[in-house]
Amino acid sequence: xxxxxxxxRDTATMLRRSIVHIRRYPSLIFFIAGIPxxxxxxxVYVFGGTLGNGLGGPAGGRAAxxxxxxxxxxxxxxxGGGQGIAISVAMDMHEGIVARFRTMAIARGAILVxxxxxxxxxxxIAAVVVLAVALLIGFRPTTGPIEWLGAVGLxxxxxxxxxxxxxxxGLAAGSVETASNTPMFLTILPFLGSGFVPTATMPEPLxxxxxxxxFTPIIETLRGLLxxxxxxxxxxxxVAWCVAITVAGFVWARRLYERDPAHR
Amino acid sequence: MTPVGxxxxxxxxxxxxxxxxxxxxxxIDLRVAExxxxxxxxxxxxxxxxxxHILSTLIAADxxxxxxxxxxxxxxxxxxxxxxxxxxQFSAIDRFLTGEENMLLMADLRHLDRVEGRRRVxxxxxxxxxxxxxxxxxxxxxxxxQRRLDLAMTLIGDPRIIFLDEPTGGLDPRSRRTMWQVxxxxxxxxxxxxxxxxxxxxxxxLADRIAVLDHGRVVAEGSPAELKRLVPGGxxxxxxxxxxxxxxxxxxxxxxxRDDDALALLVPSDxxxxxxxxxxxxxxxAAIDVDALSVETPDLDDVFLSLTGxxxxxxxxxx
Numbered sequence: 001x002x003x004x005x006x007x008x009r010d011t012a013t014m015l016r017r018s019i020v021h022i023r024r025y026p027s028l029i030f031f032i033a034g035i036p037x038x039x040x041x042x043x044v045y046v047f048g049g050t051l052g053n054g055l056g057g058p059a060g061g062r063a064a065x066x067x068x069x070x071x072x073x074x075x076x077x078x079x080g081g082g083q084g085i086a087i088s089v090a091m092d093m094h095e096g097i098v099a100r101f102r103t104m105a106i107a108r109g110a111i112l113v114x115x116x117x118x119x120x121x122x123x124x125i126a127a128v129v130v131l132a133v134a135l136l137i138g139f140r141p142t143t144g145p146i147e148w149l150g151a152v153g154l155x156x157x158x159x160x161x162x163x164x165x166x167x168x169x170g171l172a173a174g175s176v177e178t179a180s181n182t183p184m185f186l187t188i189l190p191f192l193g194s195g196f197v198p199t200a201t202m203p204e205p206l207x208x209x210x211x212x213x214x215f216t217p218i219i220e221t222l223r224g225l226l227x228x229x230x231x232x233x234x235x236x237x238x239v240a241w242c243v244a245i246t247v248a249g250f251v252w253a254r255r256l257y258e259r260d261p262a263h264r
Numbered sequence: 265m266t267p268v269g270x271x272x273x274x275x276x277x278x279x280x281x282x283x284x285x286x287x288x289x290x291x292i293d294l295r296v297a298e299x300x301x302x303x304x305x306x307x308x309x310x311x312x313x314x315x316x317h318i319l320s321t322l323i324a325a326d327x328x329x330x331x332x333x334x335x336x337x338x339x340x341x342x343x344x345x346x347x348x349x350x351x352x353q354f355s356a357i358d359r360f361l362t363g364e365e366n367m368l369l370m371a372d373l374r375h376l377d378r379v380e381g382r383r384r385v386x387x388x389x390x391x392x393x394x395x396x397x398x399x400x401x402x403x404x405x406x407x408x409x410q411r412r413l414d415l416a417m418t419l420i421g422d423p424r425i426i427f428l429d430e431p432t433g434g435l436d437p438r439s440r441r442t443m444w445q446v447x448x449x450x451x452x453x454x455x456x457x458x459x460x461x462x463x464x465x466x467x468x469x470l471a472d473r474i475a476v477l478d479h480g481r482v483v484a485e486g487s488p489a490e491l492k493r494l495v496p497g498g499x500x501x502x503x504x505x506x507x508x509x510x511x512x513x514x515x516x517x518x519x520x521x522r523d524d525d526a527l528a529l530l531v532p533s534d535x536x537x538x539x540x541x542x543x544x545x546x547x548x549x550a551a552i553d554v555d556a557l558s559v560e561t562p563d564l565d566d567v568f569l570s571l572t573g574x575x576x577x578x579x580x581x582x583x
Contacts, residue, residue, distance in 0.1 A: 006375055020365065096353075099356055103349075
């Protein structure tokens with residue numbers, strides 16, 4: 001890569017552009033925050049009474065389930081944000097504007113990095129909305145501020161990983177419709193892990209998958225940071241997964257962006 | 265003809281490009297003098313857009329030596345990018361932004377300082393007659409206005425070479441004429457314009473030189489007048505005052521076609537002065553009285569059709 005003296009300025013310009021998009025079309029944020037809020041209310045108030053008793057804790061019931069389900073719901077918000085960036089990246093690629101950017105002397109990565117930072121801000125806003133609703137219905141983290149900061153940090157790391165991966169998925173998609181569908185599996189993954197019920201209750205092949213997929217150690221770490229449950233080696237596994245997915249997503253997205261545009 | 269010593273804005277030799285097994289460009293050469301308007305003319309699927317994409321650094325050629333603005337496209341793409349502007353076939357505007365925001369985005373990406381950027385933006389918006397709508401999202405603009413914004417965005421940063429890929433494609437005749445005036449307004453000040461078009465009228469009106477591209481090859485190149493001369497089909501029309509003179513002339517010129525109703529004779533001719541003189545001297549020698557004479561050269565449509573074949577048979581092979 002050639003050195004670009006204007007890399008920072010170009011990235012800031014692209015970020016501003018993406019933020020204007022978000023501000024002008026706030027419906028995407030409502031969608032990203034709305035789905036996890038809906039699932040939160042559904043799982044806590046419809047299934048929560050029964051599921052909470054099945055957790056086997058001392059208290060049980062709806063309140064126990066609210067605490068259990070929070071990490072999985074937050075990951076759903078991050079996955080929703082992934083869908084958002086996949087759509088906006090795919091929309092860009094199918095407009096002539098990216099062809100224009102490519103023929104200008106601007107830093108090559110600026111447009112992708114601008115998208116990613118804007119999407120992270122968007123997911124952050126959605127996560128705050130989800131947390132506010134959770135607090136309203138009785139969510140109370142039992143740990144201290146240092147653990148909370150750790151949870152925020154891990155959440156940011158997960159969001160970064162999901163966002164880069166989704167940016168690549170958006171670039172790889174042949175159409176905007178495809179781009180809105182391919183990151184959907186990220187929304188399903190918390191269900192096939194320890195997001196909604198303990199993996200121990202699952203049948204063998206599914207249980208094996210649930211215990212080895214990346215979202216489970218991330219969920220377990222978040223749970224530990226918010227409620228003091230044992231984290232064990234989930235912490236390092238979670239961070240390792242996040243870094244690996246970020247790097248893979250970043251490299252893949254850059255390769256797709258540099259690809260011959262006539263070959264989309 | 266390119267005067268000796270004039271610098272070339274574009275100097276490309278042997279551009280080749282294929283997608284898989286499909287050969288799109290089969291070794292084309294293009295030389296475009298600085299400050300001139302060059303039109304690449306061809307039917308759909310001839311390779312025009314691929315050529316523009318290669319020259320504007322958007323895609324890489326498989327082979328060929330390509331210099332744009334004095335820089336090797338493959339080795340110094342950023343130096344090329346700093347000197348060019350591209351208005352592609354599909355509008356390269358941000359539909360979510362207003363016209364002014366689109367322009368300011370370009371000013372920022374061209375690294376103009378704030379004051380200078382705002383001044384340029386205001387000037388171009390006024391020049392392209394889109395200042396009134398500048399604060400409205402461009403998704404609400406008409407096609408012609410979007411096209412003008414597209415071009416205005418290209419002009420921020422004063423590119424030395426402007427690529428226009430089918431600048432009037434899909435525009436109604438009135439917007440097309442407005443766009444022609446806009447393009448004519450760009451000429452001068454040493455700016456080079458490289459445009460592609462399927463419209464002969466457009467190439468004829470705008471370009472100093474035309475290259476005809478067909479199936480990935482340049483099949484003809486020259487000024488509009490030179491191209492017209494390349495093609496047979498021109499003729500001299502002789503009109504007579506009575507049937508007797510027509511009869512006499514027809515016997516003297518066996519290759520000519522008669523038009524008895526109009527009392528006229530169509531004599532095939534390349535329209536050059538020499539051949540006209542020969543024709544007139546022959547008529548004189550035979551003592552034939554000609555009422556009126558007109559030279560009818562083929563228009564570019566004739567050139568296009570004879571060089572590229574019947575366009576109707578091309579449709580199946582597009583892309």
